[in-house]
Amino acid sequence: MMKTDTIAEAFREAFRFHPAGVAVITADPGGRPVAMTVSSLISVSATPPTVAFSLSARSGSTATVLQSETVIIHLLRYPDLELARLGATPGVDRFGGGVAWERLPTGEPLYTSVSTWFRARITGTLPVEGATLVAAELLEGAAAGLDAPERESLVYMDRRWHRLRENSEGVASIVSLEEEYRDVFR
Numbered sequence: 001m002m003k004t005d006t007i008a009e010a011f012r013e014a015f016r017f018h019p020a021g022v023a024v025i026t027a028d029p030g031g032r033p034v035a036m037t038v039s040s041l042i043s044v045s046a047t048p049p050t051v052a053f054s055l056s057a058r059s060g061s062t063a064t065v066l067q068s069e070t071v072i073i074h075l076l077r078y079p080d081l082e083l084a085r086l087g088a089t090p091g092v093d094r095f096g097g098g099v100a101w102e103r104l105p106t107g108e109p110l111y112t113s114v115s116t117w118f119r120a121r122i123t124g125t126l127p128v129e130g131a132t133l134v135a136a137e138l139l140e141g142a143a144a145g146l147d148a149p150e151r152e153s154l155v156y157m158d159r160r161w162h163r164l165r166e167n168s169e170g171v172a173s174i175v176s177l178e179e180e181y182r183d184v185f186r
Contacts, residue, residue, distance in 0.1 A: 019157040022076045024087040025053065026101075026109040027061075027068035033101075033109035034061035035094040037087035039156040041073065049138040051120065054131045060090065066132060070106065070121050070139070074114040077152040078163045083111055084154060085161075115144035 020039040027034055040054040051073065055062040065071060076084050086094050095101055100112045108119060118141030126133040153164040 016158050019155045019162070022080075022084050022154045022156050022161075023053070024074040024076060024080075024083060024111065024114070025055075025061075025065060025071050026074070026111065027065045027071045028103075028107065028109055029064060029067040029069070031064070033095050034064040035087045035109070035111075036061040036065065037084050041075075044135060049118075050123070050135060051118075051138065052133060052135045054133055057130050057132070062132065065134075066122075066125060068122065070108055070119055071136060072104070072108045072110050073118045073120055073136070073138075073141075074111050075116040075118075076114065076154050077116075078154050079152070080114055081154060081161060083114065115142065117141050 021041060023038050023041045025036050025038055036055070036059055038053050038055070040052075042052050044050040044052050053073075055065055074080070074083070083099075086092060086099070093099075095109060101109055102112055104110050104119065106119065110117060118138045120136035120138050122134055122136050124135040155162040155164065
C-alpha cells in the first residue's frame with residue numbers, strides 16, 4: 001500500500017487513476033461564447049433530469065459560465081477528441097474558423113459535430129475553495145445511441161485521453177490515445 005504524507009496528496013493520487021467521461025460546457029450570457037472541457041460531469045437525478053459539474057476557479061471561462069442562465073453540455077466521444085483538446089487549451093479561440101458550431105434559437109452556442117448534447121438551466125451553485133459546483137436541469141437535447149461504445153468512448157485518466165478497447169475475449173480495457181500527450185486541464 002502506498003503511503004502519502006497528506007490527505008491532499010492521497011486525493012491527487014486516487015483521482016489521477018479514477019477514469020471519467022469527458023464533456024464540453026458552452027455558454028454565452030450575452031458577450032461572447034465560451035467553452036471549457038470538464039471531466040467532472042455527474043448525473044444527479046432522472047426526474048427532473050439534473051446533472052452537476054465542477055468549474056475551476058483558474059479557468060478564464062468559469063466566470064462567464066456562472067453568469068449564464070443556461071449552458072450546453074456536450075458529451076464527447078472518441079471522434080470529438082480534438083474538441084476536447086480545444087476546450088482544454090487556454091488562450092485559444094474555441095469558436096473560430098474551422099470549428100463547426102451554431103447558436104440555438106435560444107442563443108446558446110452548440111458544437112454541431114457532437115451527437116449527444118443537452119441544453120440545461122443552472123439551478124444552483126456552491127462555491128468551494130478553488131472551484132464552483134454547478135447543478136443544472138436538462139431542458140432539451142439529443143442523445144445518439146452507440147453501436148459499439150468500446151470504439152466510441154473517450155475517457156480522461158492520469159491527465160491523458162484514453163478510449164476503451166475490447167480484446168478478443170470480449171474484455172474491455174482502457175488504452176491511452178497518446179503516450180506523450182498530457183493535456184492542460186485538471
